Amino acid sequence: MIIGHRKPLEEILKMLEPFDKIILAGCKGCVAVCNAGGEKEVGILASAIRLARKKDGKDIEVKEITLERQCDPEYIDQLQNVAGDHQAVLSIACGVGVQYLAERYKSTPALPGLNTDFMGGSREQGVWVERCQGCGNCVLHLTGGICPITRCSKSLLNGPCGGSSKGKCEINPDVECGWQLIIDRLKSLGLLEALYEQIMPYKDWLTSRDGGPRTITREDMRE
Amino acid sequence: MRMEYPSNVKIIRVPCTGKVDALYLLKALESGLDGVYVAGCKEGDCHYLKGNIRARKRVGYVKQILQDIGISPERVAMYNLSAAEGPRFVEIAREFTEKIRSLGPSPIRTGKGREIPRPGETAAGEKKPEGEHQAA
Amino acid sequence: MKTASRLEKVLASGAFAVTSECGPPRGSDPEVIRKKGECLKGVVDAINVTDNQTSVVRMSSIASCVILKEMGFDPIVQMTTRDRNRIALQSDILGAGALGMNNILCLSGDHQRFGDHPSAKNVYDIDSIQLIQTVHRMREEGKFINGQEIKVAPKFFIGAAENPFADPFEIRVPRLAKKAGAGVDFIQTQCIYNLDKFRLWMKGVVERGLHQKVKILAGVTPMKTVGMARYMKASVPGMDVPDAIIDRLKGAAKGKVGDEGIKICVETIQQLREMEGVAGVHIMAIEWEEKVKEIAEAAGLLPRPQV
Numbered sequence: 001m002i003i004g005h006r007k008p009l010e011e012i013l014k015m016l017e018p019f020d021k022i023i024l025a026g027c028k029g030c031v032a033v034c035n036a037g038g039e040k041e042v043g044i045l046a047s048a049i050r051l052a053r054k055k056d057g058k059d060i061e062v063k064e065i066t067l068e069r070q071c072d073p074e075y076i077d078q079l080q081n082v083a084g085d086h087q088a089v090l091s092i093a094c095g096v097g098v099q100y101l102a103e104r105y106k107s108t109p110a111l112p113g114l115n116t117d118f119m120g121g122s123r124e125q126g127v128w129v130e131r132c133q134g135c136g137n138c139v140l141h142l143t144g145g146i147c148p149i150t151r152c153s154k155s156l157l158n159g160p161c162g163g164s165s166k167g168k169c170e171i172n173p174d175v176e177c178g179w180q181l182i183i184d185r186l187k188s189l190g191l192l193e194a195l196y197e198q199i200m201p202y203k204d205w206l207t208s209r210d211g212g213p214r215t216i217t218r219e220d221m222r223e
Numbered sequence: 224m225r226m227e228y229p230s231n232v233k234i235i236r237v238p239c240t241g242k243v244d245a246l247y248l249l250k251a252l253e254s255g256l257d258g259v260y261v262a263g264c265k266e267g268d269c270h271y272l273k274g275n276i277r278a279r280k281r282v283g284y285v286k287q288i289l290q291d292i293g294i295s296p297e298r299v300a301m302y303n304l305s306a307a308e309g310p311r312f313v314e315i316a317r318e319f320t321e322k323i324r325s326l327g328p329s330p331i332r333t334g335k336g337r338e339i340p341r342p343g344e345t346a347a348g349e350k351k352p353e354g355e356h357q358a359a
Numbered sequence: 360m361k362t363a364s365r366l367e368k369v370l371a372s373g374a375f376a377v378t379s380e381c382g383p384p385r386g387s388d389p390e391v392i393r394k395k396g397e398c399l400k401g402v403v404d405a406i407n408v409t410d411n412q413t414s415v416v417r418m419s420s421i422a423s424c425v426i427l428k429e430m431g432f433d434p435i436v437q438m439t440t441r442d443r444n445r446i447a448l449q450s451d452i453l454g455a456g457a458l459g460m461n462n463i464l465c466l467s468g469d470h471q472r473f474g475d476h477p478s479a480k481n482v483y484d485i486d487s488i489q490l491i492q493t494v495h496r497m498r499e500e501g502k503f504i505n506g507q508e509i510k511v512a513p514k515f516f517i518g519a520a521e522n523p524f525a526d527p528f529e530i531r532v533p534r535l536a537k538k539a540g541a542g543v544d545f546i547q548t549q550c551i552y553n554l555d556k557f558r559l560w561m562k563g564v565v566e567r568g569l570h571q572k573v574k575i576l577a578g579v580t581p582m583k584t585v586g587m588a589r590y591m592k593a594s595v596p597g598m599d600v601p602d603a604i605i606d607r608l609k610g611a612a613k614g615k616v617g618d619e620g621i622k623i624c625v626e627t628i629q630q631l632r633e634m635e636g637v638a639g640v641h642i643m644a645i646e647w648e649e650k651v652k653e654i655a656e657a658a659g660l661l662p663r664p665q666v
């Protein structure tokens with residue numbers, strides 16, 4: 001899922017300074033799963049925003065709505081009756097949601113309440129870790145199911161580097177060395193001898209963000 | 224036990240403090256209450272195992288939110304005691320009441336603005352000298 | 360010879376090679392390089408200039424190498440893949456060739472989080488092994504990465520680094536084999552304090568005959584203080600400093616710790632000369648460059664051979 005976390009309250013409040021009637025839009029998708037932007041988080045953030053305003057003797061109307069998802073036009077449409085009546089939409093969906101809102105409601109500023117971080121999963125309750133960088137050309141079958149682009153800080157395809165120490169990456173003792181993990185996994189799959197000494201060729205970064213904004217199409221699914 | 228505790232303390236009973244949501248604490252303050260505290264069982268004695276631990280963490284989360292928006296985090300608090308400790312219950316009620324009294328009415332009621340300085344600023348609103356700020 | 364490199368000639372002659380390195384300044388003063396070069400005249404067969412080492416901005420390796428070349432050295436241009444993509448790297452290789460350089464050391468490079476600009480964008484378009492392949496293809500086939508012909512292709516003697524003390528140990532020899540497969544000509548290792556572990560690695564290297572395809576230059580660094588030894592042991596990833604070394608330094612008389620460190624370094628070199636498969640030594644004395652001559656002399660490495 002896409003993982004994000006709420007922006008610092010001070011930053012959000014600063015964004016909201018010009019407004020006193022806003023929609024706070026949550027999302028029941030990824031951000032609800034990582035406890036950043038679901039219905040519950042909408043309630044808490046709305047309350048915090050009102051408290052922050054009221055302490056200054058001012059007021060703000062926060063309409064709390066949680067959409068099924070903010071990455072499908074049908075769901076974004078559900079705000080059409082209320083968007084015009086409000087001065088801004090503060091979205092705590094991921095960056096995709098904010099952009100969908102901005103595109104659909106051209107005269108209502110869409111503000112990001114989250115910092116969207118990465119594609120990943122839960123490691124344990126309350127902890128989410130990065131696992132995929134969306135490079136567009138997956139080589140997980142060659143690396144025992146562990147991504148060298150994401151898990152190696154240097155995205156080496158022929159790792160590890162000389163900074164791998166006791167299974168940890170040189171940048172931080174809390175970060176595992178991606179290549180140590182790959183080697184351990186290849187060993188347990190009996191593939192180390194076969195795969196390790198083959199030199200992985202240059203990566204074609206065209207399929208990743210480096211090639212420019214991407215579009216995926218299923219012609220058979222188009223109307 | 225028929226002991227007296229300050230009349231400004233209103234009690235809301237829950238089967239376990241694990242039921243207390245961060246939102247309830249925030250809404251309590253929104254409604255104009257000057258303070259709210261959560262009184263749970265002693266750690267290790269929770270009938271539902273970890274309800275009171277979760278409560279403590281949620282109180283901590285709300286304290287951080289209050290800190291970030293400029294309201295004194297001391298307006299919310301977590302206490303642990305056993306259901307049999309009548310005197311301790313009274314002691315807590317008095318202690319918390321005194322603390323809130325010293326803080327004064329909630330800025331939600333007065334509209335007087337921040338009651339704690341921004342990080343990196345002194346109470347008077349001046350920027351702290353660089354060295355100090357970094358030490359913090 | 361594959362190139363005009365003096366280092367290649369020395370190694371081919373069977374003589375024990377000596378290289379050292381030079382850290383460029385955090386400014387544009389060429390005198391800093393010249394002064395460091397002065398201490399090393401007649402001491403080394405080739406001299407590395409680091410490339411923004413530890414991700415701290417310094418005068419570029421190629422520029423510094425030009426200054427050293429003017430002084431009569433055969434420099435080794437260090438190139439990391441951290442800061443430049445394949446377009447810039449190939450461009451710099453062409454430029455280095457045009458400026459008369461003969462040696463390139465291919466590295467991944469320390470992550471920018473260590474350095475003075477941790478917010479910088481992380482490039483790593485290709486890795487060190489792919490860089491070796493790139494330089495090799497330029498020399499042997501005269502082609503760019505995309506297969507197109509290079510009009511006048513540069514011919515470099517290709518080096519890389521290897522760390523026998525990094526984890527996991529079991530792939531450190533296969534990793535050397537991988538670099539050999541990519542076309543590397545020589546390797547400089549991380550500085551050695553744990554001779555037993557190094558011997559173990561060399562055993563694996565020799566068993567596979569890799570020492571015949573790749574010339575191994577063993578890295579050494581003299582310890583200046585006990586603090587330095589402790590820091591390297593505790594805080595530098597992939598560094599193996601046995602307690603015995605620290606104890607020896609602690610036991611030295613006050614003011615003589617540096618001398619003891621140099622003594623240990625000389626002894627290490629002498630032991631390395633006896634090891635099968637070790638073709639030379641790479642003496643790294645960053646910010647203590649003036650001691651390299653003393654070390655080389657004490658270890659019997661001077662004068663350098665005429666080739």
